[in-house]
């Protein structure tokens with residue numbers, strides 16, 4: 001269905017303004033002149049409402065605006081590599097002006113040309129090749145520089161600015177929904193402890209959007225910690241986020257928090273007893289883990305419950321949500337566990 005408001009040329013400008021204000025104009029189609037008449041394309045759901053400005057008729061010959069080519073279409077056209085074009089990466093990670101690409105081995109000989117072309121089309125200053133995912137306790141990416149030498153960038157997400165070096169520090173685009181969810185959870189009077197703060201993935205959005213009373217953000221990796229401090233200043237949340245350098249088992253204060261964030265995967269459960277000791281009388285723990293599909297939803301929840309045994313706390317409610325697929329058959333999940341001290 002392609003409805004239009006049909007109006008006389010003399011009225012077209014006035015009606016166009018009104019319809020724009022109503023957000024009724026269909027931006028995909030062009031206005032069409034038909035002698036003394038003008039056809040203004042209207043979105044189907046607004047057709048009835050738009051009828052007050054003229055006759056609504058079905059357009060016989062809709063004229064569509066040209067869609068600008070998608071970046072990949074431009075890249076594909078520019079890469080003169082014959083049949084191997086089919087192997088070009090159709091997805092990428094663009095953090096600020098640093099681009100991360102996965103390039104299959106069969107394209108090894110073309111990797112520099114690929115980097116130049118993608119950088120040009122996507123506006124990147126530096127291109128990194130992802131050669132091995134994310135590794136170790138500090139969750140560091142394994143990458144190779146293909147273009148440029150400087151991978152420090154400022155990535156903006158949900159109104160938050162994250163500065164980091166993308167060649168040394170991970171940023172999981174798959175966790176975006178969780179970063180957004182966490183940003184709006186706490187109330188103004190809450191004290192939050194982020195046990196695995198990184199560069200402020202959860203702490204900074206939370207401080208920017210919810211402005212709780214205090215967030216203690218703990219990070220062990222000195223480089224991530226440096227960016228955490230910079231990001232606190234960059235986002236103007238010095239009054240809320242207090243960065244703590246060190247292992248959370250030593251550096252985090254105890255008996256203090258309404259909410260504890262455990263945004264780390266890799267044996268996170270061994271930190272649960274510490275998380276409980278950080279809580280006040282009652283509170284919420286956001287416990288992350290990577291779990292084989294067949295063990296869901298029980299294993300992560302049972303692990304939280306097991307940690308409360310002999311701790312003086314009991315679990316009074318849990319919910320679990322999937323964050324992303326982590327590896328074939330493995331899912332990254334988060335359990336929100338509400339716990340309280342037993343008398």
Ligand SMILES: C[S@@+](CC[C@H](N)C(=O)[O-])C[C@H]1O[C@@H](n2cnc3c(N)ncnc32)[C@H](O)[C@@H]1O
Pocket residue numbers: 137138139170171172175179195196197198199201202218219220221224246247248249263264265
């Ligand atoms: C990279 S973040 C996880 C990413 C995050 N969930 C997201 O949304 O992208 C985990 C951080 O925990 C830090 N870390 C690991 N063990 C720690 C510990 N015992 N104490 C404090 N920080 C720790 C790592 O250095 C890393 O920066």
